[in-house]
Amino acid sequence: MNLNKHSIARILFALAALYGIPVLILGLFGEAQFNAAMPPAITHPEFYYGFHGLALVFQLIFILIAIDPARYRPLMLVAVLEKLAFFGPGLWLYSSGRLAEGGAFYGAMIDGIWALLFLLAWALTRPKGGAGT
Numbered sequence: 001m002n003l004n005k006h007s008i009a010r011i012l013f014a015l016a017a018l019y020g021i022p023v024l025i026l027g028l029f030g031e032a033q034f035n036a037a038m039p040p041a042i043t044h045p046e047f048y049y050g051f052h053g054l055a056l057v058f059q060l061i062f063i064l065i066a067i068d069p070a071r072y073r074p075l076m077l078v079a080v081l082e083k084l085a086f087f088g089p090g091l092w093l094y095s096s097g098r099l100a101e102g103g104a105f106y107g108a109m110i111d112g113i114w115a116l117l118f119l120l121a122w123a124l125t126r127p128k129g130g131a132g133t
Helices: 005-028 031-037 045-067 073-095 103-124
Strands: none
Touching: 005 045, 005 073, 005 103, 031 045, 045 073, 073 103
16 A cells, blocks of 8 residues: 555544544533533533534544645644644643543543644645745
């Protein structure tokens, strides 16, 4: 199998969406389980569902990037920020003792890994002869 740099980016973003879509859809139906596992119960469900909904929208962006990495290369940096938006607070909350090791912590760390992989895809798809986005 001969993989070029754009193929690697295509695969990374497609895998991110293939991972994220089922995880997030399950989360949309998991408020009761979340409340049982992480008391106290959610008092503002709009934040819970808003998080899942917005993250699902980003899965569509990942699919768009996977279809044409060269065309949507600038969106790769936006995708990195989307991953850092969960990774950064997760790491900070964990280090300050406000987030227990478990589901949310592991999810944040997975997003940190995706952020690095997205940065790799961005670097690999740099246009020939230029350093621009």
